[in-house]
Amino acid sequence: MATPISTIPKIRDALRATFRSGLTRPIAWRQHQLYQLARMAQNERELICDALKKDLGKPKTEVLMAEVGCVIERAVKSAEQLPVWAKAEYPEVADWQKPWKPTLYKAPRGTALIISPWNYPMILTFQPLIGAIAAGCTAVLKPSELVPTFSQLLDEIVPKYLDPNVYRVVNGAVPETSKLLELQWDHIFYTGNGRVARIIASAAAKHLTPLTLELGGKSPVIIDSAYDIDLAAKRILWGKCNNAGQICVAPDYVLVQRDKQDELIKAFQKHYDSFFPNGALDSPLFGSIGSDLHHKRITSLLSRTKGEVVLKGRSDAARRRLEPTIVKNVSEGDSLLEEEIFGPVLPIVPVDSLKQAVDFVNARSHPLVLYVFSDNENVKQQVVSETQSGGIVFNDTFQQVAVHELPFAGVGESGYGYQVMKHTYDTFTQLRSSIDMPREAEPYLAIRYPPHSEEAVQALTAAVHTPIPSSRL
Template identity: 35%
Template structure:
């Protein structure tokens, strides 16, 4: 395996250079941001084969898998930022309450400064480049820290940014534990981190010393519910994909399944059939089945397969030297075992049974909040119960994982699965400060001058009356005033005979237009 240098001394000079660049306002230019995003897309196109090779070396994925889960979806995210940057960066006019008028109010979306993006090893490209693109689109300078556990992908991302982006504004810092520990202690303006809850806590703790805001995408145990009225074959195919893609090394993977007791046997049999169809008799020889990222992680999964007191109905074989864990299904494991209390992050699927959806809801709510919750079935009642009575980063009906590919949906966790979100406009605005701008008129006559001393009884009464209408938008007052003024003017014109004279003058013209229209 390629080795990544772990030199923390390189961090401060790069960080300082980017700070100085940001203070020149270079990255605030929309034209410049667009050019950088276009360069990024060009690099992703031209280096696509290099990414495929790196991902195959790091994770054993096929070209098809790397396209579907890395290169193509990454390009889509960058293209989405580029397509909408003009719209999202516009100033936003908002109402001004009458009580503080006359004046105008707006929101300016300004870049934060220098953003740190810490990518994960399981999808190195997809967890690194899209959040970086959002930060670029928002006008920030960016440092990307790839995971040293996927060293080949880390090197290709370094080459991508170095070759195609402005090096005075954007950088990749590679490194191991020492670099990771040091880099989070710097006073960045935002940190976007993808990884485990344990590492996320360390990042948040280090960032708190400088009051650096964070977006933490932390994974967790995402539950999957299979109801008795589901479309069984479709359900099984999508669960297999959601659990076993990338050998289960996916933060939003189906971590365990609750299947309705009445279809348990049918579900297990269908899983066996589809697993064989997906990966053949020997998944280790399948071109569509990935490796575990390191021997260390393979050994960790091997340990999880011990002492769960469940029934292994499929798989169970592990080869640490080959970084291979067979697709495994375990029926009714002990709910307090490590298999059911720790995020699995591998190709192992525990299956539990239920009779009543309320049992499942109670179980989910007794555990840390997951990054995703999946429901397979057609019961609108049960769908609504899960939406209303559980909390998760996202809830998905009749599919797994693919909600991530909708840039119009925010991606993020809640509670133990993280906080903050990115993707699409959410990512853009998460990398901005929404700066309020209030411009007040210099008009200072009554009643607008009652705010100043000396405070009299009449001023207090007027002020109290104003605050009764505190939520009334200024524009409504202006529109109402104009409408009333128009009615008054109309009444005066009628009283003096001007209205009658106006109608007499305009009558021939009205009749002419009417005839021409009828022709």
């Protein structure tokens, strides 16, 4: 059920009043809310799994592993590490400035808006919220209308575990989201696609609201011809099968040496048969496509490809099912290279050299993640130095999201801003600079007051004459 639009400004105002009251400031209070979030995920996991099964056809094991378990683990770890994160910092300064007590305080940004997508609706709603709670912010959660069962469940269970004066759920579609975006927020965290991100960025600009945009794009895979093709195929296919390829870090297309393409295809077929002996169409281990519209979009891309379909995935539009599909000999201008596929279709683009693969990647928008399969350190360093992407992963796919200590972020079209654990905490935290000038410093400050003697001018402008070391290329 949609939240009445007339109540949305009142919700924002109430959360802002709560923030100003100081309720969220104590570290122990924040820790309690984080533990409560973990308890909610743990206690309500069956309802969560049932909701995501109904909305998305998600396998239960996948939900427990990639959504429920992640929320529990990250909430608990954030609570445990919060006292260290929140400590004031004292930067190293010149001896003559030390009496000023230069300090960096960790201040919450204020009242945040978190807009989450449909593909991983639990982790992508609560991962930002974990950081907002840890930082001491109040927040509105706006889950996707494309997962109505799950979104309604959040409206019911969140107030049972989290303080409703501090954290609220707003449900609805475009009208409700538009009303939210009319309002001023202290931070907006959006996960989704670039088209909607531009709308959100434009709305935020009117209030100079800082943004985190976690987007997507076409995340390519480069395979070094000397690498174990069988192992690469197994790891790539596994990454592509998670949530039926409907995740921003799914491998989108593969660049492989032309004479290795057929070997790669045989390996894909071998591992597909191993993963799904009876096919993926009816497998409880393989998810459904998120919506009828999304299913039509993917099958339309497939229908227009000029590549050769070599692993033909069966389709059942009525149930929004589509098996993994491999397409070879895909070339520039093909339908499968137009946009992020966001589904279980994997095009293979044959190349004649590593340089050609790198040039192919660089000719497109910066991906969220670049996957590279190689044991050659020179190859790895070449790709690191000659490409741009939000992240770069060697010799696996998808698994990088399990490393809590690494920041997750895009670059360019794939978004900006950092998240996961401390990085999410930092996103919702302002570094508040401070000095405390002692009375005893006054004799040393006298030089700054006008009128200035010639000696004072020389001292005050001494930095202008700083010796600059010579440099040679």
